Amino acid sequence: MSELKLTDVAKTYGNVDVLKDINLEIERGELIVFVGPSGCGKSTLLRMIAGLERISGGTLEIEGQVMNDVPPAQRGIAMVFQSYALYPHMTVRENMAFALKIAKMPADQIDAAVNRAAQILQLEPFLDRLPKALSGGQRQRVAIGRAIVRDPKVYLFDEPLSNLDAALRVATRIEIARLKEAMPDSTMIYVTHDQVEAMTLASRIVVLANKGIAQVGTPLELYETPDNEFVAQFIGSPAMNLLPGTITGTGATTTVALDCGGAAVSTIPTEDADAGKKVNVGVRPEDLVVADGDPIVTGTVDFTEALGEVTLLYFAKAPGAESVIGKLPGIHRGLRGQTVSVTAAPEKIHLFHDGRSMRK
């Protein structure tokens, strides 16, 4: 039985559909990350699971029990928000114990729960401090501690790191990854805008777009075999290049004549009937290599960005080609203004028809 099952879940505000046809099963111990463009309904979906938003249609089950009309406190879930919402006049220990006291748990059990959470989160040295004497990252750990003491079936995280500065985000992200390892049976759902958080934390990523689920998969499945152009361009940075063209060779490999004048060969097989089809060739900037013969693109590099570990090449727009970006490992000086040809290995070439991947 799945820990959490959403069947045809929908959300409408007034007569506006925000989410529809959401079907998703989450197994015990998974860390699921919701990603998607701003306003696609990530937080709304999380809040419906939490019981903070009404579910307009479909069913939500937790451990086989329909939860649509069950109040938040009885769902066995705990939510951690981006604003820590700690009580400023209570110590770390009191903050973590608060919900258990309200629930009238015996004092020795409260102590045991708080001590266990403090140990997992390495908060033991801070138990008697007030929140104002903690760093942002430590406060966020206390907020997570308040969730852990309740021993929920499912943890919900709504952009828990977005208030932290860049260095602290990285450190706290690693702490969350360690926390998950320390609690392998806990199920977690995590909303973020941050690709690196999604790629590094998730057992599976759910990409939300156009009111529904664009794709669900492990981080590398989404990166290596995106089902559609939206996911192809949403996962990975800079986004995958999409170059329009026409299929000229079919069979075990497929050849595409590109509108920009180049050609691409893909290991995705096609049939005779596909010859002449208009497709978009997808190629990630990091898969492009400088080539002598048979280029995908030959163009003038009109801008470069040197990031140290990589150099980004921005090609001047060629007819039929949208801004092509290349990402070469290492430092490359003097490429700006040069004419450069790039290609990619056939197994790195994606093919999309009508926005959908042609990979079977």
Ligand SMILES: Nc1ncnc2c1ncn2[C@@H]1O[C@H](COP(=O)(O)OP(=O)(O)OP(=O)(O)O)[C@@H](O)[C@H]1O
């Ligand atoms: N109470 C409400 N009444 C009407 N519309 C709402 C309400 N709450 C959210 N919405 C709309 O629902 C959509 C989804 O919002 P939601 O906050 O879930 O998106 P999100 O993906 O979490 O966005 P972000 O990444 O910007 O936080 C948005 O278009 C938003 O304007």
